[in-house]
Amino acid sequence: MRSRPREAGRLKTRSFLKWSPWILCLLVLITFLAGAVIGAVTIPLPAAVKAMLGVQSDTVSPMHRLIVTQIRLPRVLLGLLVGAALAVSGTAMQGLFRNPLASPYILGIAGGASTGAALVILSGTRSPFLLPLGAFAGAAVAAGIVYWLASGRDRKTSIFTLILGGVAVGALFSAVTSFLIFLSSRGEHLADILFWIMGGLGRATWLSTYILAPVVGIGTAVIFFFARDLNALSTGEEGAFHLGVNPNILSRWMLLATTVLTASAVSMAGTIGFIGLVIPHVVRLITGPNHRTLIPISAVVGACFLVWADLAARTIVTPAELPVGVITAFLGAPFFLYLLKTKGAKL
C-alpha cells in the first residue's frame, strides 16, 4: 500500500517527460513574445512579431521597431541565457556536492564578481567591456582560490574544503566590496555598485548576447555530457568509482564548467540570486533526479523564469525598474520555503 502514491507520481512524471519537449518549446515561445510585447510601452502582438522577424510593414511604427529589436529582444535573449546558465550551474553544483543547498555561488563567485565590478565602477571608466571583464576576473579569482585551497597533494579535491572555502572566500570578497562601497564618496558610484550587486538585465546589448551564447551553449553541453556520471555520483564518490566513473575527473570538469558559466552570467547581469538554487529543486520534483532530463529541463525553465521575473521587474514600478534579483528572491524564497515545508524529505 505504501508504494501507491509513489507509483502515481512516477506515472505523471513519465507522461510529462513524453510531452516535455513540446511543453518547453511552447513555454519559450510564449516567454519570447511576452518579453517583446510587455513593458513600459505595450506593443501590439502582430507588430512585435513583424518587428522581430524583420518584416517591413506600415503597421509597425519605427519607434516600436526600435524598442523591439534594439532593447527588448537583446534583453529577452540575455535573460534566457543568464537564466539557463544559472539553473544549469545550480543543477551541476547540487549534483556534485550531493547537497540541496549548493548553488552556483558556492565557490565564492558572487563575492568575487562584485569586488571586480565594484573596482571597475569606482575607477570611473565608462567602457562597456571593462565592467563584465572585471566581474569575470573577480569571479574567476575567487573560484580559483577556493579550488586551490581544496586541492590536495594527491590531486584529489576535497568537497568539504570546497564548501567551507567557498563560504570564507565569498565572505572575504564581500567584505572588500563593502569596504569599497564605504570608500566611494560619490553617490552615483554607490547606486551603480548596488544595482549591479542586486542584479539586472538593463545592460543587455546584442553584443552581450553574442558573447554569452557560445559560452552558455558549450558550458551546458559539457555539463550535460557528464549527466550520467552525476547520477552515478549520487551513490557517493566511492560508489561512482565502483560504477566506472572517476569522481576526480568529474569534479574537475564540473567545477570548470560551472565557474565559467556562472562567472560569465554574473559578468553580464550581476549576481541574480535564487535561480540556481530553486529551479533545479522544482524541476527535480517534477521530473525526478535523473540528470539526463534534469539538466536540459532546468536550463529551459531557468531561462524562462528569469525573463518573466525581468518582465515583472520592469513593469511593477514603471517607469522605474526594480533590480531583477529582488523579484527572483521575492518569488524564489517563499516558494523554496513552501517546498521545504511540504516536500522537505524529498529535496
Next chain:
Amino acid sequence: MRIFVDRVSFSYNGSPLVLEGIDLEVNGSEFVALIGPNGAGKSTLLKIISGVLRPSDGNVQLGDSSIGTLSVRQIAQCLAMVEQERPIGFDFTVREVVAMGRTPHRGRFARETPKDRGAIERAMTLADVVNLEDRSIRALSGGERQRVFLAMALAQEPKALLLDEPTTHLDLRHQVQFMSIVQERAKEGATVLMAIHDLTLAAQTTDRIALMHQGRIIVTGPPTDVLTRRHIRQAFDLDVIVGSDPDTSLTYVLPSIPKPNHKTS
C-alpha cells in the same frame, strides 16, 4: 577471474603501515572471507583490490592485467562492490538505482538495450526487490536498501564481487538469502571476496577464510582449519567456543562471555 594480491603494503600518507606484505589469491568460482578484528585492514585491502586506493608497495592483478593498467571503467566492467552502507544523494527510485549498475557497460548516451533490461530484471528478482521497484530509495529500511545495492552490483554482471560487511543491516532470513545469492554467483564462476565480522556466517558459507591481524594475513585455509580457538585468540584476543552441529556438521563460533556473579543474600 583470478584476483592476485602480490606483496601489497599500504600506508596513508606516510603514517604507519595499515597493510604489510599481503599475499592473497582468489580464483574464479571461489568464495573467500576476510575476517579479523576492527582495524585489521580488511576494508583497506578491499579498497586496494577495487582500485579506490593505490598500494604503497606491491601489485594487484585482476585476471591477466595489473590493476594500474586498467581504467576506472574497465575495473567496473569486471568488478562490483557492495559495502556496508552507501549514501544516496537524491530521491531515485529502486529501479533507477539498480539500472545504475549498467553504467560501466553502456555508452554515455545509449538507451537501455534488451540486454541491459534483462540484467536489471534478473538482478532485481535475485535480490528480491521487484516489489520495491517504484519506491523511493530513501523511503526504504536499511536492509531493503542493502538488497537494492546488491541488485545494483548484480546488474553490473561482474566477474568478481567484493563485499564489505554486506549483511550488517539484514535480518536473519535476508542474511541467509543474501549469502545464497552470493554462493550461487560463485558457483556460476564469479570470484567472491567478502570482509565479514560474523564468523559463523563465514564458516557456513565460504570455501576459504583469510584471517587478518594488524595489517597482515596470519592464516588462510578452509574454515575448519582457520576458525580454531588458538587463531581467534591470537587475532581477537578473545576466548571463543568453536563447535560443530552434530546433525549438519556446520561450524559455529560463539564468544565465551563469563557470567557476572550475582550475589545472593
